[in-house]
Amino acid sequence: MKKTIFIDLDGVLNEYSGKYDKNYIPKPAKGVTEFLKILNKEFNITIFTTRDFILVYDWLKKNSLDKYVSDITNTKKPCFLYIDDRAVCHKGNFHNTIEQIKAFKTHWN
Numbered sequence: 856m857k858k859t860i861f862i863d864l865d866g867v868l869n870e871y872s873g874k875y876d877k878n879y880i881p882k883p884a885k886g887v888t889e890f891l892k893i894l895n896k897e898f899n900i901t902i903f904t905t906r907d908f909i910l911v912y913d914w915l916k917k918n919s920l921d922k923y924v925s926d927i928t929n930t931k932k933p934c935f936l937y938i939d940d941r942a943v944c945h946k947g948n949f950h951n952t953i954e955q956i957k958a959f960k961t962h963w964n
Contacts, residue, residue, distance in 0.1 A: 857897060857899045859898065860937075861902075861936075861938070865904065865940075866939075866963060868884060868891075869883055870884050871940075880914045892923060895922075898935065901934065943955045943956055
């Protein structure tokens with residue numbers, strides 16, 4: 856049975872630059888098709904986003920990415936791991952986590 860990975864849409868799968876438009880999803884990031892294709896062989900992929908479900912589904916379908924995705928959600932559920940452009944991995948040391956938070960920048964900033 857495949858484990859599930861949650862992947863954030865904006866800033867990971869698309870060319871998000873910080874400008875949010877609720878009616879428009881930027882074009883797919885370079886290499887995203889191969890990325891999802893490889894992950895899909897071993898994992899169930901769930902898109903984790905606050906965007907409208909229909910808008911996301913249509914974007915995935917339009918860009919031929921829907922075949923790699925098992926689900927779309929805005930709810931945190933149990934999974935193997937999360938992939939997000941706005942995340943810090945806590946590794947058991949609160950001081951180090953605070954330092955990571957203070958130094959944090961998204962890849963598109």
